[in-house]
Every structure is written in structure tokens, then in C-alpha cells.
Amino acid sequence: NSEKGHNLIHQLSEEVSRSICTGQVVISLSGACRELIDNALDAGATNIDVRVKENGTIALEVNDNGTGIDELNFPVLCKPHATSKLSSVKDFDQLSTFGFRGEALNALAALSDVTIVTKHTDAKLGSKLRFDNKGEIISKETVPRQVGTTIIVENLFKTLPVRRQEFVRNSRKEFLKMLNVIQTFALSRCDLRFICSNTVNGKRIQMIATPGGTSSIVNVCASLFGVRAEKGNILEIEEAIPDDEVRAIYGLQDRDDKVFEEIKIYGYISSCEVGHGRHSADRQFVYVNHRPVDYSKVCKIANSVYQQFNRGQYCMLILFIEVDPAALDVNVSPDKRTVFLHEEKRLFAKFHASLLKTFSQVLGSCKELPN
Numbered sequence: 001n002s003e004k005g006h007n008l009i010h011q012l013s014e015e016v017s018r019s020i021c022t023g024q025v026v027i028s029l030s031g032a033c034r035e036l037i038d039n040a041l042d043a044g045a046t047n048i049d050v051r052v053k054e055n056g057t058i059a060l061e062v063n064d065n066g067t068g069i070d071e072l073n074f075p076v077l078c079k080p081h082a083t084s085k086l087s088s089v090k091d092f093d094q095l096s097t098f099g100f101r102g103e104a105l106n107a108l109a110a111l112s113d114v115t116i117v118t119k120h121t122d123a124k125l126g127s128k129l130r131f132d133n134k135g136e137i138i139s140k141e142t143v144p145r146q147v148g149t150t151i152i153v154e155n156l157f158k159t160l161p162v163r164r165q166e167f168v169r170n171s172r173k174e175f176l177k178m179l180n181v182i183q184t185f186a187l188s189r190c191d192l193r194f195i196c197s198n199t200v201n202g203k204r205i206q207m208i209a210t211p212g213g214t215s216s217i218v219n220v221c222a223s224l225f226g227v228r229a230e231k232g233n234i235l236e237i238e239e240a241i242p243d244d245e246v247r248a249i250y251g252l253q254d255r256d257d258k259v260f261e262e263i264k265i266y267g268y269i270s271s272c273e274v275g276h277g278r279h280s281a282d283r284q285f286v287y288v289n290h291r292p293v294d295y296s297k298v299c300k301i302a303n304s305v306y307q308q309f310n311r312g313q314y315c316m317l318i319l320f321i322e323v324d325p326a327a328l329d330v331n332v333s334p335d336k337r338t339v340f341l342h343e344e345k346r347l348f349a350k351f352h353a354s355l356l357k358t359f360s361q362v363l364g365s366c367k368e369l370p371n
């Protein structure tokens with residue numbers, strides 16, 4: 001296309017643009033796992049069992065007891081932008097599912113060997129489907145299975161040799177990140193049972209098993225981290241003083257757009273005596289409207305307040321932020337972990353005030369350190 005020295009703009013072939021894009025949808029083992037758990041949750045699963053082999057380098061398998069997949073959808077399952085969850089742009093405002101772009105299965109198929117075993121609520125038998133890297137079904141058989149879906153991802157990144165090599169080299173670290181992703185889900189959905197195991201040299205090691213059912217955040221914390229709430233190791237975050245007072249103290253302007261009126265926050269933080277971990281990111285979990293997010297500004301606030309009470313350690317933080325869905329933009333990054341929030345400053349002020357209130361309630365037992 002450089003005829004007569006011209007450098008003509010041309011559209012990339014579908015194949016080239018596809019491999020560029022899919023490589024960005026799923027960039028890591030933990031990202032793959034997150035997408036698969038999102039799908040299981042969207043399907044209404046109450047049991048989610050993640051099994052990996054050799055830290056995920058051989059296989060990642062996510063088993064759920066959700067609705068299963070309707071046979072009519074088999075041919076398009078791993079095709080680009082195939083989704084059952086979004087049909088028009090205006091649906092964005094009312095989005096209640098984790099998935100909406102129809103890209104995850106397509107990307108995984110392009111990057112690995114995908115097998116799906118599923119039985120839909122209406123189906124008599126289960127089906128086992130294998131897909132090629134274009135997302136076409138290459139084999140299909142009927143198999144016995146209870147209602148639900150298993151998605152098996154083998155040889156992740158085999159079509160991107162450099163990334164594959166990097167993944168295999170850092171597989172232990174990647175596996176730990178994946179555990180963190182599952183912990184993140186487990187803390188936000190105490191009603192669900194999450195299980196995770198890793199098979200290394202033929203030996204299966206159970207890493208996570210949350211109780212599910214009617215268990216509370218406190219119970220899930222105990223099962224994940226061995227943190228004992230009954231010993232006063234974690235504190236429930238006290239919702240701060242009313243918004244108008246927060247505004248006054250932090251010098252924030254009053255706004256008249258009523259849409260963004262309510263910001264609710266609740267959750268748990270380590271007590272001042274018992275911090276959890278030397279690294280801040282270890283055990284800090286933030287959710288906006290129940291969506292796990294990377295919100296370093298919020299963690300920074302927690303760390304700076306916590307430092308006033310405990311200089312040696314970081315705090316565990318499990319924080320739920322609830323805002324009007326219209327005040328939130330989730331479609332910022334491919335992994336959906338970045339959010340834009342209107343009136344972010346008000347949230348920060350409220351959170352800061354809430355933490356001070358939480359710790360001031362127990363100040364009898366822990367003194368604020370002098371600066």
C-alpha cells in the first residue's frame with residue numbers, strides 16, 4: 001500500500017485487528033479467571049469452583065451451577081461481540097450484569113484452547129464443546145452433567161508466545177493474583193460458595209473454600225484469612241456524620257444535581273492493634289456498587305488514617321461504596337476495574353470522616369500516635 005511512495009491508510013484485516021484486541025481483553029491468568037467468574041455470577045450461580053493445574057499454566061477451569069447455556073447460543077458463544085446481556089447503548093445506564101461486551105469468551109478462544117461443558121435448565125443432557133482459535137466449534141458431544149457450566153481454558157496465551165513465556169516464568173505470582181481475585185469476589189458475595197484448588201505435580205491443594213449460604217463478611221474473612229472478628233481484630237466502619245456536615249468540614253461545594261445525592265459506604269477495617277500485612281495491596285478490597293474496583297485513592301486514605309494508629313502494619317480493608325448508577329462510568333478499561341465517579345471528592349471526605357469516627361469509638365483501647 002505504499003504505491004508511488006504514498007503511505008495509504010487502510011483498515012486492518014479482521015484477523016489482525018482481532019488478535020490485537022483480544023490480547024487486551026485478557027492480559028493475565030487472573031483477568032481470565034475474573035471474566036469467567038463474572039459469567040458464572042451473571043448466570044446466577046451459587047457455587048463457583050475454580051480449579052487450576054500447575055498454577056494455571058496447564059489449565060484454568062471454572063465450574064458453576066448457574067443456568068447453563070442454551071443450545072441455540074452454542075455457535076456464537078465464542079464469536080466477537082456475542083453477548084446475551086446488552087442490546088442497545090441505552091442499556092448501559094441500567095447495567096446490572098458484570099459482562100456486557102461479549103468479548104471474554106472470544107478473547108479466551110483466540111488465546112488458548114477452550115472447552116465448554118454446559119447443561120441448560122431446559123436441556124435433557126449436557127454438551128461438551130471444543131472451540132478453535134477463531135471461536136468456531138470443532139467438536140461437540142453429549143455428556144452427563146448437572147445444570148450449570150464449566151469453562152476450561154488450556155494453554156493460556158499459546159497464541160502469544162512472548163506472553164506465554166512470561167506467564168510460565170511468573171506463574172506462581174500470577175496464581176497468587178488469581179487467588180486475590182477470588183477473595184475479592186468471595187468477600188462481596190458471602191452468600192455464594194467459592195472454592196479454589198491448584199493441582200501441582202498431580203497433587204490437588206485446596207486454597208479457598210468459603211461457606212456460602214447465610215454466612216457474613218466476618219465469617220468469610222475468617223475462612224479466607226483466619227481473621228477473628230470475635231477477638232476484636234476487625235472493626236465495622238461507622239458511617240460518617242451527615243453529608244452536609246462532611247461538606248462543611250471538608251469545604252466542599254453544595255451541588256444541586258440531586259442525581260448524585262446519595263453516597264453510601266460500609267465495610268470493615270483492621271482494629272488499630274492488629275494490622276494485616278506489610279504490603280498495602282494484600283488485603284484491601286474496594287467495591288463500587290458491588291463491583292470490585294482498583295481504587296488506590298481510597299486505599300491511600302485508609303492507609304494514611306490507619307498510620308496514625310498503627311505505624312508498623314497496613315490495615316485490612318473491605319469497603320463497599322454505593323452510588324447512583326448514573327453517577328458511575330464502568331466502561332473505562334478492558335478489565336472493568338477502573339471506574340469514574342462523579343463527585344469523587346465527596347466520597348473521599350465521607351470515607352475519611354467515617355474512618356476517624358470508627359477509630360474514635362475505640363480510642364479508649366488505642367491511642368492516636370503523635371505526629
Ligand code: ADP
Pocket residue numbers: 035039040042043064066067068069077082083084085098099100101102103104105106149
Ligand atoms: P459477556 O459476558 O460480555 O456477555 P462473554 O464472552 O463473557 O460476554 O460471554 C458470552 C455469552 O456467553 C454471555 O453473554 C452468556 O450468554 C454466555 N455465557 C458465558 N459464560 C456463561 C456461564 N458460565 N453460564 C451461562 N452463560 C454463559
Ligand code: MG
Pocket residue numbers: 035038039098099100102104
Ligand atoms: Mg462475560
